[in-house]
Every structure is written in C-alpha cells, then in structure tokens.
Amino acid sequence: METTTPTVSFFDSIAPFVKLSPESRKALLSLLKKESLPKGHVLVPCGDICRSVYYIERGLARTFYLKDGKEITDRFRAENSFTCSMSGYVTNTPDGRQIELIEPSVIWSLPYVELEKLYDQFHDIERLGRYLITQEMVEIHRRLGELQFIPAQERYNNLVANQPSLLQRVPLGYISSYLGITQETLSRIRAKV
Amino acid sequence: METTTPTVSFFDSIAPFVKLSPESRKALLSLLKKESLPKGHVLVPCGDICRSVYYIERGLARTFYLKDGKEITDRFRAENSFTCSMSGYVTNTPDGRQIELIEPSVIWSLPYVELEKLYDQFHDIERLGRYLITQEMVEIHRRLGELQFIPAQERYNNLVANQPSLLQRVPLGYISSYLGITQETLSRIRAKV
DNA sequence: CGCCGAGTTGAACTGAATCAAGAAACGTGG
C-alpha cells in the first residue's frame, strides 16, 4: 500500500475533460489510498452504505444485489474507471449493493466525506465530481432504455459490440443478470450464433 | 412571458440542499426565462438535441422516444422539478427524445451554454448542478433496478405508492410504456384490484 | 345523433423463466 507515487493513469483518464490545478491534484493525491487487492475482495459488503469512491487502476469490479436469493449484477467497472454505489449514501439508506473485485486489482479509494471537503475547497474538483456523475447518468440512462423495450437478443448484441472484453473476463452468470435475463436464456442466445 | 418576478418556488425547491449566494441567485434569475405554455407544447422536438434545462413551476412534462413507431415514455416531471435530456447534449448526438407538456404549464428555461458559464463563475451553482444530476442519477438507477427483474404488477404497485397523482393526470397509454409494458397489460393489472 | 379517443376484454401466440439433468472447464491435492 503506497500513497506517495503519483500514478499517471488516474489523472490521465480525467484529463481530457477536466483540468485540475496543481493544488487540486496534490490535495486529491494526498487523500487517495492505493491498494493492490486480490480477486474476490469485497470493497463494500451487501447491507452497508458505500462511503467511498473507488478508482480502478487495474482489474475489474462488479456491483450486485440479492433478489429472491439470487445475485443480480448491476454494473461492471474495469481499469481506468470509477465505481461506487451512491444511492445508499445520498438517501442515507443501505441500497443492498455489494461491490467486489472479480480480478486481482489495483484500487484507489477516497471516502466521500473527504471528497466533500475537497468539493468545498476546490471548485475544479467539484466540477470533476459533476462531470463523473454526468457520465454515470448517461450510461445508466442508456441501460434503462435498453431494458425498457429492447429484446434480450439485441441487448446481448449491444454488449458484444460495446464491451466485448467483458465476455472474456466475466462468468456468464454475472453477464446474464446484468442483461436482465437468466443464465439459461443467455446460453441459448449465444448458441444461435 | 415575464423575466423579472423572482418566484419563490424555484429557489425553495433547491434551498434545502444547496444554499446559493445572493450573487448567484441574481445571476441565475437574470438568465432564467419564464413562460406560460399550453398543453401539448413541445419543448424539445424528437430528433433535436436538448440544449436547455427546464424548471417546472406548474404543470407536467413527459419525455418520450419512438421505438418501432410507438411512443415510449421515458420520464414524467411535475411541478417543482427539473427536466431535460442531457444524454444528447453530453454525447453531442441526438438521443431521439422529445419533451412535451401534457398539462398547461409554467416553465423556466435556461440554456446549457449559459448554465456552463454560470458554472465557471459560481462555485455554488456548479454544486447545484452536481446535486441535481446526482438526484437524477439515483432516480434513474432505481428505475433501472425495477426494470431489471421486478414483474410488471409490482412496478405498477410502486408507481401507485410513490406517484399516485400521475395516474390521475396522465393517460394510461403513457403510463404503460413508462412501466415497460403494453397498455393492455396495464389494463389487466388494474382490473385485478 | 354519430364520431372519436381512451380504456377494456378476449383468444392465440411467444419470449423468457423455471426446473432438472448433463457436459465441459477448472483448480487442487495426491
């Protein structure tokens, strides 16, 4: 666990959109905690409220919740992206979501409480926050439209087109619930091609 | 169309969460355009990119898109809330969504371009933006979870529990596609109670 | 009165879930 080495990847992945002042970068870096964590590590247990935001330098995380005893995958996040489960934090009610690593990963974490202090201090970090949430919103909105009326076959095709690497890295059981279908249906869809 | 009278409702609805300085309030008010618009008025036509954010002081707006010639309702927004379709603006690609009024309404509008200038100038307005998008994200996330694995009957029950007034104010055809089902199915679900 | 949009009802059909059983792949220890 090292906190001093400034990794380029974190700032590189946001740089195209939000320029941070040197002071902001420094403040952010001083609070970000970097860890190498094994496959299977649970960042946020089911039932807890997620209180940090996580930047994935390397590896793969998934978020899921339980519905009738089954795990429903809500989201995958791979290297150079952020993950968290804000609904619980915002509403101050556990949202039942668990975040765990499904590959050995390098994770930078930052507690919301600290982030909020940074929001107060640095306008450009607040902008970064707004930007990242906007991206997240657009992505979730896209998924919503998909689930509303697009048939399973087409949802699978979209996944293959947009995130083909997921299919290599993730068990199909996770993928199926992410697409809103059962594993058997996913298997049949795949068999058709 | 009046632009001078500062309505309380706009600031009241955000005040619990984000305190704006007098300067920010003034700047916002100077750019907000207030209009009384009739039922059926189209704020953003299908195929256009939405370039403003709308605050609904009174009335009801819905967002929809066309899928196989059918209107799919994406969202309802009633008095004291905001509506817009940011996906198109963010990705700079029309998202096919149309925003129209389904009741006579009083609407305050603010072009994104102006809003972004305000973001630059006023840290607290940027915070307001972040806050509002976060709220939106949480709501869309909730809907996503609903559509992923909750049966239609239960989705309808949730709607009755959370937004009962919608059922009085909106034709069932709009409600059904919002819930991701056909009008016939909605009718049958209602008949069971 | 007759039209028209909104809502309901019915019958046939279909995509996907469920339940159950196998097959393949994977890791671990001997």
Next chain:
DNA sequence: CCACGTTTCTTGATTCAGTTCAACTCGGCG
C-alpha cells in the same frame, strides 16, 4: 500428471407472464 470435486455452461421439457391483434364499451363533444 491424473483423479476428483466444484464451478460454469449447455440442453431439454414445461410453464407462465406479457404481447399481439381484434373487437367491443364507454364517455365526451361537435
């Protein structure tokens, strides 16, 4: 390197929720 158990994936038979298409009811409203 193989044998074993476990997990992952596939396949089949059945059931069910929801769609589709069509006809019908009801309440305005010109």
